[in-house]
Amino acid sequence: MRNQLSVVSNSQMTNSFRPEIRNAQSLEEIRVVEKPRSLFDKLYGEDVVRKAFILIALAFVWEAYGRWLNNDLLFPTFGATITAFAKGVANGVLPGRAWGSIRVLLMGYAAGVILAAMLTGLAIASRIGRDFLETMTSMFNPLPAIALLPLALIWFGLGNGSLVFVLVHSVTWAIALNTHAGFLSVSKTLKMVGRNYGLGGPAFIMKILIPAAFPSILTGLKIGWAFAWRTLIAAELVFGVSSGSGGLGWFIFENKNMLDIPNVFAGLLTVILIGLVVENLIFRIIEQRTINRWGVHS
């Protein structure tokens, strides 16, 4: 049409002719309008604020119900629980018990991680290793770790040994399963890139496979942690770790026997708090430093 322009006389220009437009809008005309969001809007956008609000609301409901029930043996108020918690922290009982639990947990967790690493290493190295891992995980993963406690008590007696044994069982399979799945899902291209660099064997696993499968590995570590924490508290309810200085589970059980229910609640609160700290602080930070920064998600 533009070529025909010269041929078409002015009078013939009907409304079908449209002039070309170039740079119609100069930059000055476009005003960038920025409007600050309202305070409420900004606060509501924050995860932490919304969740804190829910927690405060729950505390109010708890307090109200406790006062209405007025029976410390069945359901102590929020205030009574916090008082018991503060007293427990101040006299050093609660931190001591918590440390007792965490120490055993870390031992079991570390042993479980090492075992899982060895199993997945074998599974990568050979076909039979893979079959072994798959058979073992499908057998033992559905078996609740706590069900092994009676057996562990016979083998290792009353003590840390039994606890570590059930912890290893609860941690290993979850981590091995996820790590193995992660290794299998590493993209073919990345594996070819690794081999292009001339990497092989352990160097290939350390420098290519593990970082590439890290989202899955981290998921495994998180699930393993949650399993281990639950298993430990449950196991401790059955018996104290060693006489006099048991863990949190034993603390809860002891206080229930003495009908000191606010202390039972304080013990439960500690279990919850530790779980929250590990999930939302430790694992969150690891996530932000790794998979969020790399833009990879499982």
Add this chain to the structure above:
Amino acid sequence: MDRDEPLLKVSGVTLQYKTTSHIVTATYRVGFEMLKSDRFVLLGPSGCGKSTLQKAVGGYITPTEGEMRLKGKLITKPGPDRMMVFQEFDQLLPWKTVQQNVAFALEAAKKMPKREAADRAGHYVEMVGLSKFSNSYPHMLSGGMKQRVAIARGMAMEPDILLMDEPFAALDALTRRKMQDELLSLWDKTRFTVMFVTHSIAEAIKIGNRILLLSPHPGRVQAELNSATTPEDVAHLERQIHEMLFSEAAPEAAHA
């Protein structure tokens, strides 16, 4: 090395791969020679085994017949003397920045000291025009930028041959044209040897100085042509290749 001595000599190479039910022959007795500073293009329709052939040169597939020699040495496994640039955008290590991606290749494959690797990586990142992004992670880059990093990584290794497997196929048309121009200007600077796989006739003529035309099912050498530069020659060559590809393809299509 003598100037006329081929850098890569592929002779009588038959490649086969297994599917669950069949053994498929990808290429049948393919032979060609590449000289230093060649821009050698493998061109053909899908199913002509051009990518498989390049993967074999890369060392990922062992030929069932024939042999491939790089500087007289038999190719048996992948190695950093033949750097691959893949079509896929996920070929960069997502846990490393642009700079680290290039440097890591040097450290891992050439056992280069960290400092030296970083220097050389910086140089090549600058060469592909990504200095501003050297501390960005791959997921923050566009497709074209990712491919540029992969090219920088390949070139930084200063391999005997750079193997490029349809590196621009997943890019939009405008970016692809720009990348082709950039690749040629990079070649002008360092005169690296590159083997380039494509199914686009226009791209083959633009990128290559020598074109190996493969026919499909299984891949055989149909022609080995010199590329053209003047517009008339380009048009002529393009028509010629077109005819060769489609006169062959028509009866085969009827069978299928």
